[in-house]
Amino acid sequence: MSKLFSLILNELGKIFVLKSTWAMYIILAGIIIVSAVITSTSNFIDTDKTYSDDWKTELQEENESLMTEIEEAEDDPFIESSNMSIIEENEYYIENDVRPYGYHAGDFTMDNLFLTSLISLFTIIVGGGIVANEFRWGTIKQLLIRPISRGVILLSKYIALLLFTLITVLFLIVVSVAVGAVFYGLPAVNPEIVVTRPDGMATSALIWETLMMYGFRTLNIIILATFAFMISSIFRSSALAIGLAMFLMFAGTTAAQALARYEWSKYILFANTDLSIYYNFSGPIRDEMTIWFSTGVIVVYMIVFIIAAWTVFTKRDVA
Amino acid sequence: MSEAAMKIIDLHKNIGRSHIIKNLNFDIRPGEVFGFIGPNGAGKTTTIRMMVGLLNITKGDVVIQGHSIKDDYTKAISEVGAIVENPEMYPFMTGLQNLKHFARMSEGVTSERIKEVIGLVGLEKAIKTKVNKYSLGMRQRLGIAQALLHSPSVLILDEPTNGLDPTGIREIRRYIRRLAVEDNVSVIVSSHLLSEIELMCDRIGIIQNGELIAIKDLHEKAETNEYIVSLDVYPVEESINILRKMEGMEILSTDKRIQIKTIKDNIPFLVTTLVQNDIEIYGVNVLQSTLEDQFIEMIGENIIE
Numbered sequence: 159m160s161k162l163f164s165l166i167l168n169e170l171g172k173i174f175v176l177k178s179t180w181a182m183y184i185i186l187a188g189i190i191i192v193s194a195v196i197t198s199t200s201n202f203i204d205t206d207k208t209y210s211d212d213w214k215t216e217l218q219e220e221n222e223s224l225m226t227e228i229e230e231a232e233d234d235p236f237i238e239s240s241n242m243s244i245i246e247e248n249e250y251y252i253e254n255d256v257r258p259y260g261y262h263a264g265d266f267t268m269d270n271l272f273l274t275s276l277i278s279l280f281t282i283i284v285g286g287g288i289v290a291n292e293f294r295w296g297t298i299k300q301l302l303i304r305p306i307s308r309g310v311i312l313l314s315k316y317i318a319l320l321l322f323t324l325i326t327v328l329f330l331i332v333v334s335v336a337v338g339a340v341f342y343g344l345p346a347v348n349p350e351i352v353v354t355r356p357d358g359m360a361t362s363a364l365i366w367e368t369l370m371m372y373g374f375r376t377l378n379i380i381i382l383a384t385f386a387f388m389i390s391s392i393f394r395s396s397a398l399a400i401g402l403a404m405f406l407m408f409a410g411t412t413a414a415q416a417l418a419r420y421e422w423s424k425y426i427l428f429a430n431t432d433l434s435i436y437y438n439f440s441g442p443i444r445d446e447m448t449i450w451f452s453t454g455v456i457v458v459y460m461i462v463f464i465i466a467a468w469t470v471f472t473k474r475d476v477a
Numbered sequence: 478m479s480e481a482a483m484k485i486i487d488l489h490k491n492i493g494r495s496h497i498i499k500n501l502n503f504d505i506r507p508g509e510v511f512g513f514i515g516p517n518g519a520g521k522t523t524t525i526r527m528m529v530g531l532l533n534i535t536k537g538d539v540v541i542q543g544h545s546i547k548d549d550y551t552k553a554i555s556e557v558g559a560i561v562e563n564p565e566m567y568p569f570m571t572g573l574q575n576l577k578h579f580a581r582m583s584e585g586v587t588s589e590r591i592k593e594v595i596g597l598v599g600l601e602k603a604i605k606t607k608v609n610k611y612s613l614g615m616r617q618r619l620g621i622a623q624a625l626l627h628s629p630s631v632l633i634l635d636e637p638t639n640g641l642d643p644t645g646i647r648e649i650r651r652y653i654r655r656l657a658v659e660d661n662v663s664v665i666v667s668s669h670l671l672s673e674i675e676l677m678c679d680r681i682g683i684i685q686n687g688e689l690i691a692i693k694d695l696h697e698k699a700e701t702n703e704y705i706v707s708l709d710v711y712p713v714e715e716s717i718n719i720l721r722k723m724e725g726m727e728i729l730s731t732d733k734r735i736q737i738k739t740i741k742d743n744i745p746f747l748v749t750t751l752v753q754n755d756i757e758i759y760g761v762n763v764l765q766s767t768l769e770d771q772f773i774e775m776i777g778e779n780i781i782e
């Protein structure tokens with residue numbers, strides 16, 4: 159067991175000693191700061207708005223002004239739909255007696271959820287190289303002539319990849335909260351926020367909602383990373399692994415949606431990788447799918463990926 | 478030889494349809510330096526890769542200190558330190574980081590041992606430099622250091638003198654001898670440069686086209702009594718006829734000069750016979766038959782690179 163721990167340490171060491179890894183973190187931190195600057199300077203989100211104890215009246219006033227905007231815009235479908243959704247949300251706050259808060263670090267962190275796709279990219283790069291690079295450097299020979307079975311070496315690399323994913327997602331969350339706190343301040347309480355579920359609006363605690371959404375995204379990243387890891391182990395080519403995984407990352411979900419009218423499409427991996435669809439307005443591609451069904455599909459694919467990588471890696475001739 | 482450090486038993490390797498290694502059988506004794514020589518492409522590296530479990534064995538087995546590399550891999554390999562082909566290390570890490578990395582993969586390698594090994598190969602000054610700044614010779618030393626970390630009882634070095642300057646070669650040679658003699662480590666060194674290996678080996682095995690064609694004990698001096706004699710004589714045809722009638726003469730070539738292989742004691746008799754038959758002798762050169770000649774002879778000169 160302690161041997162596995164040392165191996166994981168070795169693998170993480172090899173990831174974090176590279177300058178390209180540090181570049182990833184610098185890029186990520188840079189984008190977070192830039193997005194904070196853009197959010198505060200643009201008027202897309204009014205970050206200065208706060209609500210007093212008389213928030214119900216304030217929300218009603220806001221709704222009225224939004225309505226006038228729609229009337230003035232005269233049949234502009236974009237303004238109409240975006241304003242209507244804010245109005246609906248505000249009415250939900252009033253009806254359910256949920257007090258809204260102004261924009262703060264929690265909202266900023268939630269808004270930065272989109273940056274997890276950048277982490278997908280980084281993780282695919284790391285996962286696609288973690289085995290293939292050893293072949294490219296020729297160090298695979300040094301690595302495999304140790305008193306450790308090949309299966310354990312592969313396992314240590316996979317665990318290191320998972321840890322890299324978690325560390326990077328945590329980095330995104332922590333830096334987002336920190337930058338958000340500097341720009342917008344921390345919320346005094348864990349506020350309830352209004353969210354849109356497949357069956358309508360609901361309220362949820364902000365921290366819980368944030369963690370859940372980041373959790374779903376992390377799972378998504380791990381699936382892509384596992385795929386890249388498998389290709390990397392089987393074909394010893396990081397370019398192939400990175401290319402294929404990135405292609406699936408961009409095209410997979412779209413392809414699954416395009417095929418949604420066929421019943422078998424629900425068994426496509428990318429129809430199931432994003433569990434957050436069960437918690438937002440979009441919903442699954444087919445009505446009969448449930449979160450447990452998707453979880454099952456994910457587990458089966460992951461097992462297949464891991465077994466394929468393991469079989470090839472432990473049996474192959476290393477020349 | 479039950480106490481052999483390593484036994485190679487009926488070893489075969491097929492890749493696709495080609496039969497790359499054919500029925501190798503030999504033992505490595507404890508504390509000996511075994512030279513594994515053959516032209517490039519003869520199967521040295523393939524054999525070494527099977528010894529350390531990098532390649533699957535088609536048929537046969539390699540048994541290291543009583544443990545089969547096929548069935549008892551972890552135990553067998555923990556007795557082995559090796560450099561396979563080039564001493565490739567992580568280029569973006571320092572020498573020390575590389576050594577620590579590999580030390581973590583074996584049981585009980587202390588930081589004192591790492592320091593000791595660095596001292597042994599003389600890399601103290603460069604150990605905190607990144608490996609991508611290393612010369613081939615320095616990487617070779619780091620490779621040897623890495624192979625020695627866990628104090629193995631069998632050391633396998635594939636072309637260890639590659640890229641080393643003459644001083645470096647001498648140092649490595651001295652060091653390998655010391656390991657064998659003082660620490661009773663069995664060392665297998667492969668090379669296509671016979672002259673470099675000759676001086677450090679106790680025995681050599683010669684491999685060609687995947688077959689072991691000879692094992693020579695270099696401490697048995699008796700056989701080197703054979704000499705090659707080159708004759709500059711006239712007329713050539715008649716001389717050849719005379720030589721053919723004599724015993725113990727093997728004619729190697731008749732191109733320009735006649736070359737024959739014979740033992741030392743025959744040389745005076747050879748000259749006398751030629752003189753008695755009125756052959757004009759312009760020159761007699763005696764070439765000592767070195768291991769290199771024997772090697773070339775055995776495998777044919779044209780194959781050596």
